[in-house]
Structure formats: structure tokens, C-alpha cells
Amino acid sequence: MITVLDVETTxxxxxxxxxxxSPFCPDNKLVSVQYxxxxxxxxxxxFYHKDKTFETQAASQEVQKVLDTTTLLIGHNxxxxxxxxxxxxxxxxxxxxxTMLGEYMLLRGQKWGIxxxxxxxxxxxxxxxxxxxxxxxxxxxGFDVIPMETVEEYGLGDIVSTFELxxxxxxxxxxPSYFDLSKHLKLMNAFLIVLANIERNGIKIxxxxxxxxxxxxxxxxxxxxxxxQDVAVEVMGDTPINFASPEQVGQLIYSRKVKDxxxxxxxxxxxxxxxxxxxxxxxxSTSHFVKSVRMLSSRVFKTKARQCTQCFGxxxxxxxxxxxxxxxxxxxxxxxxxxxxxLIPLHKVGGLHMNPRDIKDVSANGFATDKHxxxxxxxxxxxxxxxxxxxxxxxxxxxxxxxxxxxxFVGGISRNTRSNGVLHPxxxxxxxRTTRLSSSDPNFQNQPRGTTFPVRAVVVSRFEKGQIxxxxxxxxxxxxxxxxxxxxxxxxxxxxxxxxxxxxASIIFGKDEMDITKEERTAAKAHTFKPLYGGFxxxxxxxxxxxxxxxxxxxxxxxxxxxxxEAISNGIxxxxxxxxxxxxxxxxxxxxxxxxxxxxxxxxxxxVAGGCVVPLALVDLHSRLTNSKSTSVIINTVxxxxxxxxxxxxxxxxxxxxxxxxxxxxxxxxxxxxxxxDIPLEVDLEIGNNWLNMKNYSLT
Numbered sequence: 001m002i003t004v005l006d007v008e009t010t011x012x013x014x015x016x017x018x019x020x021x022s023p024f025c026p027d028n029k030l031v032s033v034q035y036x037x038x039x040x041x042x043x044x045x046x047f048y049h050k051d052k053t054f055e056t057q058a059a060s061q062e063v064q065k066v067l068d069t070t071t072l073l074i075g076h077n078x079x080x081x082x083x084x085x086x087x088x089x090x091x092x093x094x095x096x097x098x099t100m101l102g103e104y105m106l107l108r109g110q111k112w113g114i115x116x117x118x119x120x121x122x123x124x125x126x127x128x129x130x131x132x133x134x135x136x137x138x139x140x141x142g143f144d145v146i147p148m149e150t151v152e153e154y155g156l157g158d159i160v161s162t163f164e165l166x167x168x169x170x171x172x173x174x175x176p177s178y179f180d181l182s183k184h185l186k187l188m189n190a191f192l193i194v195l196a197n198i199e200r201n202g203i204k205i206x207x208x209x210x211x212x213x214x215x216x217x218x219x220x221x222x223x224x225x226x227x228x229q230d231v232a233v234e235v236m237g238d239t240p241i242n243f244a245s246p247e248q249v250g251q252l253i254y255s256r257k258v259k260d261x262x263x264x265x266x267x268x269x270x271x272x273x274x275x276x277x278x279x280x281x282x283x284x285s286t287s288h289f290v291k292s293v294r295m296l297s298s299r300v301f302k303t304k305a306r307q308c309t310q311c312f313g314x315x316x317x318x319x320x321x322x323x324x325x326x327x328x329x330x331x332x333x334x335x336x337x338x339x340x341x342x343l344i345p346l347h348k349v350g351g352l353h354m355n356p357r358d359i360k361d362v363s364a365n366g367f368a369t370d371k372h373x374x375x376x377x378x379x380x381x382x383x384x385x386x387x388x389x390x391x392x393x394x395x396x397x398x399x400x401x402x403x404x405x406x407x408x409f410v411g412g413i414s415r416n417t418r419s420n421g422v423l424h425p426x427x428x429x430x431x432x433r434t435t436r437l438s439s440s441d442p443n444f445q446n447q448p449r450g451t452t453f454p455v456r457a458v459v460v461s462r463f464e465k466g467q468i469x470x471x472x473x474x475x476x477x478x479x480x481x482x483x484x485x486x487x488x489x490x491x492x493x494x495x496x497x498x499x500x501x502x503x504x505a506s507i508i509f510g511k512d513e514m515d516i517t518k519e520e521r522t523a524a525k526a527h528t529f530k531p532l533y534g535g536f537x538x539x540x541x542x543x544x545x546x547x548x549x550x551x552x553x554x555x556x557x558x559x560x561x562x563x564x565x566e567a568i569s570n571g572i573x574x575x576x577x578x579x580x581x582x583x584x585x586x587x588x589x590x591x592x593x594x595x596x597x598x599x600x601x602x603x604x605x606x607x608v609a610g611g612c613v614v615p616l617a618l619v620d621l622h623s624r625l626t627n628s629k630s631t632s633v634i635i636n637t638v639x640x641x642x643x644x645x646x647x648x649x650x651x652x653x654x655x656x657x658x659x660x661x662x663x664x665x666x667x668x669x670x671x672x673x674x675x676x677x678d679i680p681l682e683v684d685l686e687i688g689n690n691w692l693n694m695k696n697y698s699l700t
Contacts, residue, residue: 023087042159108582109433125164129157180578191615202422204462238305247365255351302350303343308336315340412442435611456692471658473640487555507545533602564594621661
């Protein structure tokens with residue numbers, strides 16, 4: 001029996017003024033449950049409202065009876081409703097269907113709205129009655145204080161809209177153009193249940209360690225800001241630089257200042273169109289771009305500060321009245337703008353003398369200073385021996401990272417951890433275009449790869465003498481690419497256990513593989529798989545490696561070409577997993593490549609690695625843990641890894657289950673997609689008292 005179900009709840013307003021309807025917040029309450037079975041008339045059951053006291057025993061029994069007879073539970077963002085049911089004490093272990101996931105798959109990676117209201121409007125079905133409650137919700141009023149008749153009408157309307165959306169999606173998935181997608185949708189709905197359990201398990205946080213991490217990062221931030229200031233003074237003289245201003249930082253890096261911002265924006269087509277989307281940048285040859293930059297910007301010169309001769313360094317002056325007396329209150333000195341000094345240009349160009357590469361390095365206020373641009377410029381500065389630029393850009397890149405770590409991780413963990421010391425990060429299946437997971441509150445998926453991230457130390461076991469165990473796929477993207485393109489040399493290198501990172505380092509650093517140091521191998525990791533996604537820019541040595549990579553694996557290049565041709569011809573890339581990625585308006589460029597080429601090459605690998613392999617492994621692992629009745633619980637999945645909080649004495653049992661679920665995922669892949677998996681998968685196991693300080697764990 002199919003059941004469409006929805007819940008309404010109270011919510012608290014957090015420090016950042018965001019509503020928090022989480023079932024893990026002890027102050028939140030279940031307001032209502034509304035449902036419809038087998039398309040019958042929807043029913044509404046009250047559990048809590050400020051205007052009336054309810055005897056909820058009968059309503060609870062009815063909900064549980066409905067769940068007991070349900071074989072498929074349907075809802076829009078059903079993970080939220082499912083966790084509320086579980087946390088309220090209801091039991092359900094059947095299958096689910098999320099209409100939000102269904103719509104996300106149909107959109108094939110296109111960034112269109114997937115709220116219930118958006119979906120109803122797009123599919124031309126009964127519209128969600130958002131207007132009934134939107135003003136209340138904007139004012140911070142929950143469903144427990146909205147008039148009861150309004151809540152009922154709104155809740156019952158959601159059931160009608162969700163059921164009609166489900167029916168329309170079922171019709172669409174039977175069409176030839178979408179039929180193969182249903183295989184992958186089946187996995188995504190099964191994965192949803194696992195993610196709901198992981199969120200519910202939560203992560204135990206060590207607040208003492210979190211404070212230490214915060215102090216260390218704040219100290220490092222101060223040191224980085226001082227290092228930036230030192231370089232700024234050396235290359236800009238006395239010109240003050242606000243490092244929070246992209247415009248001023250851009251002037252320092254590129255040694256140029258925009259003359260007229262409006263003319264600059266007009267010339268480079270910077271801004272938004274009538275639909276609020278970025279304007280299409282004009283195509284420019286290198287010579288045309290260089291000429292435009294020189295014409296529309298001027299050189300920045302190093303300066304020397306001298307005391308203002310009008311205010312004598314005070315920054316203000318007293319104007320004199322007609323009668324010869326001065327005004328009581330001082331006025332800001334115009335010649336020095338109230339600074340007390342004026343800047344005298346010296347006969348030396350200031351800044352770091354970096355050059356913008358092309359129109360992508362142009363921004364509204366001057367030049368790009370985002371993280372990815374700074375990382376690219378750093379590589380150029382190192383190659384050119386620009387020591388000031390290396391020092392400044394190294395500090396700037398690191399400061400950007402530290403700011404993120406402090407706000408997103410240290411701050412995010414502090415804000416979202418509950419009073420019992422447990423953090424429940426949210427997993428989002430419908431955000432990325434590649435079908436990989438994202439997460440929020442905090443975004444653990446955004447942490448650096450590797451095992452040296454200090455924030456990991458705050459994740460500890462909830463069990464006395466318990467430990468944290470992690471299983472991490474080895475070179476998953478490389479193996480997935482080998483599976484998808486069928487290159488025999490890639491397969492041979494994998495079977496023979498070749499260290500691809502050492503091979504990368506040998507070309508980038510111009511050394512024999514036997515002479516590569518551990519540090520050089522680590523540094524090369526960032527470049528190893530860049531060619532998998534069509535990346536070819538960088539230093540001469542890096543570009544030499546990227547060319548060597550595709551020359552070494554010719555079938556990979558052929559596969560990349562076929563993906564681009566398919567995107568150009570059909571506007572869609574299809575995989576044998578049923579996954580589809582839309583690339584509308586893709587065209588062939590003069591160099592033979594397709595517009596959107598990096599994404600066209602990237603999405604299939606990311607989609608199979610994070611959207612198929614990891615979910616299949618976690619679904620199987622969750623099943624094994626449930627059937628074994630072990631006490632240990634899955635608490636996280638980040639990138640290509642799985643993290644478990646291990647109960648004392650269960651270490652070998654859990655390690656065995658993790659290893660088997662993750663390395664034998666090929667069997668599940670073949671069952672679901674009817675495609676043979678040829679490439680072996682390998683997993684590294686680690687264990688420790690926290691998620692940072694871990695050591696290798698061997699099954700033998």
C-alpha cells in the first residue's frame with residue numbers, strides 16, 4: 001500500500017535568525033501528521049497547538065497503523081518527515097520515494113527550483129498553498145501558532161500536491177527519454193534511508209578540543225594578516241590596503257587600477273541580464289584583451305606618506321566665521337580626506353606585477369581575487385621566481401582557508417551541536433550537479449582532503465573506550481574513470497599497484513620516481529587526477545604532466561571526445577547507470593573542444609564515484625550493521641570515505657563489514673545496472689580515539 005505523508009512542526013529561531021525545525025532540537029514539537037493511502041481522501045491528525053490541548057494516543061495509534069500497512073512511503077523531502085516520525089517514537093522500515101529526489105533526477109543536473117511549489121508549477125498540477133502560511137513563517141511564527149484551520153488547509157493541500165507530483169513523475173519515468181533514470185532513482189531513495197539514519201546517529205563532539213582548534217586558528221590568522229601587511233608595505237609603500245576589499249587586493253596583486261568602473265563593466269559585459277543571470281562575456285583574443293586592460297586601467301605606484309600641510313596631521317580643520325572667530329566643531333580636512341597625511345606617488349610601479357590571463361580574470365571592481373584564481377597565480381609566481389608574490393599569495397590562500405575553517409567548521413559545529421554534545425549534520429542529495437552529496441550545518445563535504453585537518457580531532461566516540469574508524473577508497477576517481485573509458489593501460493596500472501602520485505611528481509618535479517620524496521608526492525596529488533576532468537592549465541611542468549597523462553591513456557582521451565560530441569549533438573550526456581547530465585546550448589569551439597568541456601568530462605566520473613559507488617557501499621553496510629545487531633553506528637561520509645563510531649570489542653567485526661561492503665560493491669553495481677564492473681576497488685582502514693589521530697588498521 002502506498003502512503004503519501006507530511007508532517008508540520010514547531011521550530012526555534014537560532015542565533016543567526018534562521019528557523020531550526022530539526023527533530024533533534026529538544027524544544028521542537030510535532031504539530032500534525034497528514035496522510036493519504038492509495039489516493040484516498042487525505043486525513044489530518046493534530047498533535048500539538050497552542051490554542052488547544054490534544055489527547056494524542058488515538059492519533060498516534062492511527063499513524064502507526066498507517067505505517068504498519070505501508071509498503072511505499074511518499075513525501076517531498078521525505079527524509080525530514082521520516083526522521084520526525086522516528087524521533088517521535090513511530091516505527092517504519094519500508095521503502096520510501098522522495099518526490100524532491102524524483103524531480104532532481106528529471107532535471108538532469110540543471111539548477112532549477114525543486115521545492116514542492118516549484119515542482120507543482122513546472123508540472124502543471126495542483127499548486128501548493130504556500131500563500132496561506134508564508135506571512136506567518138516570515139514573521140517567525142511556527143505551525144503551532146498559525147490559526148488551526150489554516151494549518152489544516154495547508155497540510156491537506158500538501159498531500160494532494162505531493163500525490164499528483166508523484167503520479168506525474170511516474171508517468172515521466174516511463175517515457176523512453178527518462179526510463180533508464182529510474183534505476184538510479186531506486187538507489188537514491190534507498191540511500192536516503194541510510195542518510196536519515198546517519199543524521200539521526202549524529203557525531204559526538206569534544207568541546208575542549210574544539211576550543212583548542214579555534215585558538216590555534218585565530219593565532220594563525222593573526223600571523224597571516226601580519227605577513228600580508230609586511231608584503232603590502234614593501235610593494236605598495238604607505239598606501240593602506242584593506243584585505244577584506246577584493247578591489248584593493250586586486251590592485252595590489254595586478255598592479256593596476258580601474259579608471260572608470262561603469263566603462264569597465266560595459267566593455268567586459270559584467271553584470272546581470274533581465275532574468276538575473278550573469279551576462280555572457282565577450283570573446284577576446286589575447287592581444288585584444290591586453291589592449292583593453294591597458295586602455296581601461298592605469299598603473300598603481302608605490303607611495304610615500306607626508307603630513308598634510310592643511311591640517312598638520314590632525315585630519316580636521318576649524319573653519320573661520322566672517323567675524324574672525326572659528327566654528328566650535330572641526331571639519332574633516334578635504335585635501336587628506338581626514339587621514340592627516342597625503343600619499344605622494346613614487347617613480348616605481350607598486351604591487352606584485354601579476355598579469356590577468358584572460359577575460360575570466362576580470363571582475364566588476366577590477367580583477368579576480370577568488371580562491372581558485374589566487375591558487376593559479378601562486379603557481380605562476382613560483383615558476384617566475386616572484387618572491388613577494390609567492391609570499392603574499394601563499395598567505396592569502398591560507399588565510400582564505402583559515403577564515404572558512406573558523407566560520408564554517410569551528411563556528412558551524414559550535415552553533416549546531418545540541419546540548420547533549422551531539423552534532424547532526426544534514427546530508428543533501430539534491431544540491432550538486434554531479435549527484436555527489438553535499439552537507440550543511442556544517443558542510444563536512446567542504447573540508448580538505450587528506451587526514452591532517454585539525455577539526456577532525458573534535459570528533460570522538462560516544463562510547464566509553466570507543467574508537468572512530470574510517471574506511472577510505474583508494475584512488476576512486478581514477479578507478480571509476482578506468483571503468484567508464486575502458487583503457488587497458490589504466491586497468492594494468494591499477495592491477496599492478498602503480499603509485500600514480502609518484503608518477504605525477506616525477507614529471508612535475510623533473511625527477512626519477514625512485515627519488516620522489518613523501519612531501520613531493522603529497523604536493524603532486526592535487527594534479528594527479530586533474531586531467532580526468534579536462535584540466536590542462538598550470539606551470540610548464542604541470543602542463544607537461546597533463547599531456548603525458550592523456551598520451552599514456554589514449555582511451556581516456558577518446559572517451560572525453562565522445563562525451564563532448566554527445567553533449568554538442570544532444571545537449572545531454574548519458575551513462576549506462578541511467579544517470580543523465582544536461583548541457584544545453586553546448587557548442588564546438590574553434591580549438592575543437594566543447595564549451596563546458598571540464599564539466600562534461602567531470603560529471604560522469606564524479607556521478608559514478610560519489611553517486612553510485614559510495615551510496616551502494618553505504619546501503620549494503622547499513623544492512624549488514626542492522627542485521628548483525630551491532631552497537632556501532634555510521635556517523636559520517638565525506639568524499640570517498642565512511643566513518644563509524646565503534647563500540648569497544650566490535651573493531652574487527654566492523655572493519656570486516658566496512659571492507660567487504662566497499663570493495664565488493666561491484667556485485668551490487670552489476671545487479672542494479674546490469675553492467676559488468678572490471679576494475680578492482682581498494683579501501684584503506686584507520687582507527688583512533690578521534691577522527692584525526694588515527695593509525696592503519698589491518699584485517700590480518
